[in-house]
Amino acid sequence: MSIPNVSPITAARRFRSTSALAFPAEAPAADGSLVEVAPGVLWARMPMPMALDHINVYLLRGERGWTIVDTGLNTPECRALWERIASEHLDGLPIEALVCTHFHYDHAGLAGWISERFGVPVYMTLAEFLTLRVLGAALPDPAPPETQQFYRRSGMPAERVARMIGMLRADPFMPPRLGEFRRLRGGDSMTIGVRRWQVLIGEGHSPEHACLYCGEDSLLIAGDQLLPRISSNVLVTPSEPDGDPEGGAERAVAAQPATCWANGQAVRVHGSATKLATSGRGTGPPRPDANTAGARGPLAVAPPG
Numbered sequence: 559m560s561i562p563n564v565s566p567i568t569a570a571r572r573f574r575s576t577s578a579l580a581f582p583a584e585a586p587a588a589d590g591s592l593v594e595v596a597p598g599v600l601w602a603r604m605p606m607p608m609a610l611d612h613i614n615v616y617l618l619r620g621e622r623g624w625t626i627v628d629t630g631l632n633t634p635e636c637r638a639l640w641e642r643i644a645s646e647h648l649d650g651l652p653i654e655a656l657v658c659t660h661f662h663y664d665h666a667g668l669a670g671w672i673s674e675r676f677g678v679p680v681y682m683t684l685a686e687f688l689t690l691r692v693l694g695a696a697l698p699d700p701a702p703p704e705t706q707q708f709y710r711r712s713g714m715p716a717e718r719v720a721r722m723i724g725m726l727r728a729d730p731f732m733p734p735r736l737g738e739f740r741r742l743r744g745g746d747s748m749t750i751g752v753r754r755w756q757v758l759i760g761e762g763h764s765p766e767h768a769c770l771y772c773g774e775d776s777l778l779i780a781g782d783q784l785l786p787r788i789s790s791n792v793l794v795t796p797s798e799p800d801g802d803p804e805g806g807a808e809r810a811v812a813a814q815p816a817t818c819w820a821n822g823q824a825v826r827v828h829g830s831a832t833k834l835a836t837s838g839r840g841t842g843p844p845r846p847d848a849n850t851a852g853a854r855g856p857l858a859v860a861p862p863g
């Protein structure tokens with residue numbers, strides 16, 4: 559989850575940085591409303607009860623149904639909105655798959671519920687799935703020593719560490735267990751309806767963040783990897799205390815000028831505004847894990863060819 563923390567200085571920078579951006583569509587209200595941002599690409603918002611009060615989610619029209627991209631938090635309100643969208647807005651077609659860009663609870667918190675409720679497979683990268691599973695397990699009591707040491711080394715007083723670990727243990731948005739997934743790799747492509755979406759991998763914000771890029775239509779669904787007004791939260795976690803998330807972020811998504819449907823706002827990004835370096839993962843040899851249409855799920859997912 560990316561929580562903006564805007565100081566006066568960053569607010570001033572924000573003004574300048576957004577001058578290169580155009581916002582081609584009005585945002586939908588977080589009430590189950592949908593905005594069509596391209597033929598067969600619908601944009602909705604799920605509400606969140608915090609400073610960052612929404613998350614963007616998308617629906618991609620296929621030949622026989624819709625693929626959801628990202629879920630919203632595990633709350634009764636978000637579940638009700640998905641029920642409403644499914645019953646009122648999908649032209650009578652079913653939901654047939656879910657793609658989660660990354661494991662954060664605002665993006666994957668309802669993955670298990672959507673999978674079970676609509677009987678659909680969940681597509682994620684391996685690292686995001688495993689992280690969701692690990693963090694979804696109950697935190698031991700007392701917390702593991704390395705977790706406590708991580709926060710103490712960061713300068714946090716002991717009583718605050720204890721308070722924070724208590725809050726983590728009582729997280730009200732803990733997602734229901736997701737038992738299985740369909741694996742996405744960087745460089746894979748997903749055929750959904752008439753579009754072919756390339757899977758681009760970013761790091762830094764989360765371990766193996768997937769973005770979906772359709773070069774033909776210059777569309778990028780960026781999740782939290784690319785945001786319009788702030789940088790993506792780059793995170794060091796107790797499980798990888800010596801991680802290099804900044805390096806990972808720099809290896810993130812490289813896109814051609816594209817309309818980015820990112821968490822926070824829809825933007826059209828021009829030329830040099832997309833100067834995020836490529837991970838290079840999409841240029842490797844073909845990998846043998848293609849999920850073929852009809853065999854393991856409704857989407858044609860192919861490795862780079």
Ligand SMILES: [Zn+2]
Nearest residue numbers: 559560662782
């Ligand atoms: Zn996130």
